[in-house]
Amino acid sequence: MTGARGMLAMYALCATALVSPRADAGEHWVAGWGAAALQAPIAPNIELPSPPQNPALHDQTVREIVTVGADGTQVRLHLDNRYGATAVALGRITLARVKNGEDDAIDPASLVSVALHGAGKLVLPANGSLDTDAVAFTTHAGDRLAISLYVPQAVEPASWHVDARYRQLISEPGDHTGDATFAGAAQAPGNDWLTRVDVKGGEGAAAVVAMGDSITNGFRATAGSSYPEQLAVRLRHAGCAMPVINAGIDGNQVMAAHGNFGQGESMVRRFDADVLDVPGARYLLLLGGINDIGEPTMAAQSTGRAIPDAQTLAAPVIAGLKQLALKGRRHGLRIYGMTLPPFGGTDRAFTAQGEAARQAINGWIRHDAPYDTVIDVDAALRDTVRPDRMQPRFDSGDHIHPNDAGYAAMAQAIPLALFACKASAASAGIRRSLSPAQRSGESAMVSIALIQVPGPAAEGRRLSTMSGPVAESGGTRNINIADTTGVDNL
Structure with a gap:
């Protein structure tokens, strides 16, 4: 291959190589969606x-x-x-x-x-x-x-x-x-x-991956109102724009130890493809286990079998979440685990055995899980009078999936400082626009709960909470955070 034609062909080959999806050395690709x-x-x-x-x-x-x-x-x-x-x-x-x-x-x-x-x-x-x-x-x-x-x-x-x-x-x-x-x-x-x-961004571009089930996917929310989407909006408004990749699947299970009655491969099986292979992934929000409790319970009831006991339901979830957290940490991810929200009143899925299993899983998450930080979604959503149920103002109506306001509370429960967003910018991110469905009532209370976990071997684990009145003004709600004494990593 010689002459001008050969040079043009060689140039074409080189140009193709330069834009080939595998020619990523030195480039900073990040998953944008x-x-x-x-x-x-x-x-x-x-x-x-x-x-x-x-x-x-x-x-x-x-x-x-x-x-x-x-x-x-x-x-x-x-x-x-x-x-x-x-x-x-x-x-x-x-x-x-x-x-x-x-x-x-x-x-x-x-x-x-x-x-x-x-x-x-x-x-x-x-x-x-x-x-x-x-x-x-x-x-x-x-x-x-x-x-x-x-x-x-x-x-x-x-x-x-x-x-x-x-x-x-x-x-x-x-x-x-x-x-x-x-x-x-x-x-x-x-x-x-x-x-x-994927987008090619600046040096150090990073992404958050939210892995979970329908509560992560945003079931029963309006478009744009899942908790990962609302978290991404908070980050943008705070001047810390970062993609939040939604790896939720409706009906998904952590382990599917009792049979996969839902959708998709278990989180353990799909972790590599849906988390580790995501370009720029640096942080993992991990929420799963409700379907591992509820769906086997529903299956047992529909076939006349005995409902599994709490230990039988909880043990595989704990083992699976631990496996995911340790694998993610080995690959350099920061692991932010989320407690399981209440689901009392859910038709056919909620039982005393299932609630005991949820409490056991949440106890492990709060005190023993190998997470870098725990986001206490349970504390953010539960009703103070009936703590096995979601607050009515956060309930979509099926008692297991939040509504837009409930998903907003989940997003607000995640401190932006966890994503290297400066505290001043993080405070600005508290102010956010809400849909009309979220603006019901003149005022409300939003609670934010965080358990800071220094590491799996740490002796001290601190629970920090923040709550404040929410004032309605011009189509937005502003959380009054004037008193944030004792709040860690806002």
């Missing part, structure tokens, strides 16, 4: 006798809209087909910025095509995943992006994420990846294949 994949179709189970279904696709375009949590100058996509037994051919893929105030309309001037090794078409490998090439695209924390994937051949997506609060748009026949809007598009819950949007 993410979701945990699960297998489709979802089989009917104890919790969901009629689970959501993912429609088949053929000569159609799927548009998925996400909110990124990091500033950057380049973007790449992570597409996941880990549960697909066959490869999936995709046509054109585009990335664009969503117009302000419009649900799905994109800014045509921002539209760019996304490729793999310079090719406009790509194939998702069977039981595998891939990162696309990086494209020049400026992002700011809080930007909404639209990713459009053209699917030319008939396929039943086998890897997806289910979130009833968000809908992917499915076009009429044809490649509509460049369309400004999707007129006449069908909708389906969640999203197909897309599990991460």
Whole structure:
């Protein structure tokens, strides 16, 4: 290969290598948005006798809209087909910025095509995943992006994420990846294949990963109001913008020791893919165990078997959470464990045995877990008169999932200083905008509870709490934190 043509070919090879997803040495990639994949179709189970279904696709375009949590100058996509037994051919893929105030309309001037090794078409490998090439695209924390994937051949997506609060748009026949809007598009819950949007940010860019079940995923919340989303807003408002990657799956279990009656692989099985493989992951918020208690209880009741005792329910959860925490710490993550919130009154799932198991798990979390810090969600949400139940103002109505205000209380219970956000900025983050659903009543009390755990071998463990009146003013609530005596790491 000689002459100008050879030089051009060599230049093309070098250019491809420079933007290859594996050429990351010295680059500072961080996950700007993410979701945990699960297998489709979802089989009917104890919790969901009629689970959501993912429609088949053929000569159609799927548009998925996400909110990124990091500033950057380049973007790449992570597409996941880990549960697909066959490869999936995709046509054109585009990335664009969503117009302000419009649900799905994109800014045509921002539209760019996304490729793999310079090719406009790509194939998702069977039981595998891939990162696309990086494209020049400026992002700011809080930007909404639209990713459009053209699917030319008939396929039943086998890897997806289910979130009833968000809908992917499915076009009429044809490649509509460049369309400004999707007129006449069908909708389906969640999203197909897309599990991460990575951005290339500044040196030291880091991400928080929130692993859990439906309480992390934001079940029964309105769009944008899950606790990870509200935590990300707090960080942005405090001047400490940092992506909070939601790795929650509805119905998910820590160990699934008594049978997986929910959705997705257990947290222990999916930890590597959904936490350790996340670029820039530095902090882990870990909340799990309610389904390990509730779903076996529901299964026993439905089949006439004896309900497992507290020890039988609690022991696998404790073992699984310990395994995850120690593995995360070995990989350099800061582990922030969260106590299990109350679920008294939950139909068929709540029993005396289950409540005893929850108390045993929370006792271990507060006093013995190998966490760097414990966030006491139980203390933040529980009712003072009936502590096995959630406060009514935080209850979505099913007695196990918080409403928007409850998820806000969870987000407020997490001190921003845990993410190297300076105290002055962290205080500013307390002031935040709330949706109308959260602004019920003239005033309220928000309690924040933190257990600072110096380490698994530490002798002293301190419980710090903060509470204060919340004043309504101009569509926002401001927590009065004038008296913060004894509050650690606000």
